[in-house]
Amino acid sequence: MAAPTYLLGAVQMTSTADRSRNLETAVRLVNEAADLGARLIGLPENFAYMGPEEGRRAGAETLEGPTVRALSEVARRRGVYVLAGSIAEKVDDPGKTANTSVLIADDGRVAAAYRKIHLFDVSIPDGARYAESEVVVPGDKVVIAPTPLGRVGLTVCYDLRFPELYRKLAGLGAEVITIPAAFTLFTGKDHWEVLLRARAIENLAYVMAPAQVGRHSASRQTFGNAMIVDPWGVVLARCPDGEGVCVAPFRRERLEQVRQELPALKHRKL
Ligand SMILES: O=C(O)CNC(=O)[C@H](CS)NC(=O)CCC(=O)C(=O)O
Numbered sequence: 001m002a003a004p005t006y007l008l009g010a011v012q013m014t015s016t017a018d019r020s021r022n023l024e025t026a027v028r029l030v031n032e033a034a035d036l037g038a039r040l041i042g043l044p045e046n047f048a049y050m051g052p053e054e055g056r057r058a059g060a061e062t063l064e065g066p067t068v069r070a071l072s073e074v075a076r077r078r079g080v081y082v083l084a085g086s087i088a089e090k091v092d093d094p095g096k097t098a099n100t101s102v103l104i105a106d107d108g109r110v111a112a113a114y115r116k117i118h119l120f121d122v123s124i125p126d127g128a129r130y131a132e133s134e135v136v137v138p139g140d141k142v143v144i145a146p147t148p149l150g151r152v153g154l155t156v157c158y159d160l161r162f163p164e165l166y167r168k169l170a171g172l173g174a175e176v177i178t179i180p181a182a183f184t185l186f187t188g189k190d191h192w193e194v195l196l197r198a199r200a201i202e203n204l205a206y207v208m209a210p211a212q213v214g215r216h217s218a219s220r221q222t223f224g225n226a227m228i229v230d231p232w233g234v235v236l237a238r239c240p241d242g243e244g245v246c247v248a249p250f251r252r253e254r255l256e257q258v259r260q261e262l263p264a265l266k267h268r269k270l
Contacts, residue, residue, distance in 0.1 A: 002150050002252065008176065008206065009038030009247045011085075012226035012239035014214040017051025019059060023067060025243065027074055033245040034078040039106075040149050040250075042083035042210035043071075044226070045099070045157045045182040049088065050216040053135055060090040060097040063110055068102055076108030081149060085180025085210050086116065086156050096137045101154050101180060103145050111147060114154035115139025118162050126186045128219060132158075142168045150175035150250065153205070157181040160195050163202065170203040170265060175255060177205050182212035188223025193235070201233035204259050206250055213241065231258045 011029045015022045026047050033041040048067050049056050061067055067087055075082040082104045089100035099116040117139045119132040142165065145152045153174030159165055160179055169177060177199060183192050200207040206229065213224030226239040228248040236248035259265065 003148055004252045006040070006149060006250055007036065007038040007247045008208045008228050008250050009033030009036065009041040009245050010208055010210040010226040010228055010237070010239065011041065011043045011047075011245050012211050012213050012224055013044060013047060013243045014216060015044070015047050015050040015212060016216055017049065017055055019049055022048050023070060027070065029243065029245050030071070030074050030080070030082055031078065033247060034080050036245065036247050038080065038247045040081040040083070040152070040176065040208070042178055042180055042208050043085040044210040044212045045086045045180045046088070046212065047085050050182065050212065050220065056088050057095070057097060057135065060088040062090050063102060063113055068104065068110065072104050072108035075104045075106055079106045081106055081111070081147065083178050083180065083210070089115070091137055093137060096135055098139060099132070099136050099156060101156050101178065103152060103154060105147065112143050112145035112152070112154060114143035114156070115141070116156040116159060117165065118159045120158040124184060124186050128184065128186070142172065144169060144172040144174055150252070153177045155179050157183065160199065163199065166199050166203050170205065174203065174205050176250060177203065177207050179207060179209040180211075181209060183223045185221045185223045188225065192223055192225055193227070196227060196229055197233040197235070200229040200231055202264070204231045204255070204262065204265055206230060206255070211239070213239070213243070231255050
């Protein structure tokens with residue numbers, strides 16, 4: 001029987017090219033969220049490394065690598081689920097990696113892994129150019145993880161702009177949708193909250209969105225505003241600027257009430 005109520009936790013951090021500091025910060029903030037009572041705790045996209053491309057590829061790991069292992073240890077020790085927002089996962093193509101979100105269970109085992117499907121190939125009007133598909137292989141699988149905390153649907157960052165992925169997750173029974181991100185400041189200031197709340201409202205699900213924040217290098221600045229949104233679209237918790245965590249309750253009764261009062265998922269025609 002799935003837990004009726006528990007706390008979700010979203011981490012906000014400023015990852016850089018300093019891997020050991022990033023991992024130290026990630027572990028510290030997961031522990032902080034666990035201290036606050038959170039049982040499903042998410043880290044942002046690329047929490048382990050944000051820096052020059054060569055360094056990202058050089059540090060690519062498998063799901064048995066040191067980054068996931070370190071977080072598995074925390075998950076097991078604290079008895080919490082940890083979403084390793086995304087890591088650069090080693091793939092067969094030596095020039096590329098996958099951008100993979102890994103859900104680690106409270107016994108330390110990998111419960112699910114999702115490879116980011118939509119890659120950020122965008123020239124931002126502020127001058128920055130992103131060409132993620134030059135270095136990342138896209139995933140092609142929709143991933144839902146049945147857990148004792150509910151059915152968790154995994155997505156990453158730019159996926160947020162593609163509602164059809166979230167519809168598929170809703171069809172698979174998603175109750176909590178995770179969206180770890182490194183949204184740019186430029187797009188995030190206008191789009192991030194609107195899109196997160198829309199995904200929660202239209203799919204009548206909790207949304208947990210850990211985020212990168214602040215300045216990562218001379219040319220990269222992210223929006224932050226890690227948040228937790230309820231199935232009515234209400235922002236239950238939001239991180240203020242800087243590194244930290246925010247927590248908010250998942251309540252199954254609330255989820256079921258909202259779905260009963262507003263049965264839109266049953267009214268689909270297309
Ligand atoms: O580049 C890195 O170091 C880390 N990777 C990212 O930050 C990823 C891929 S480039 N960013 C996004 O998907 C931003 C999406 C976004 O901002 C939007 O949809 O508006």
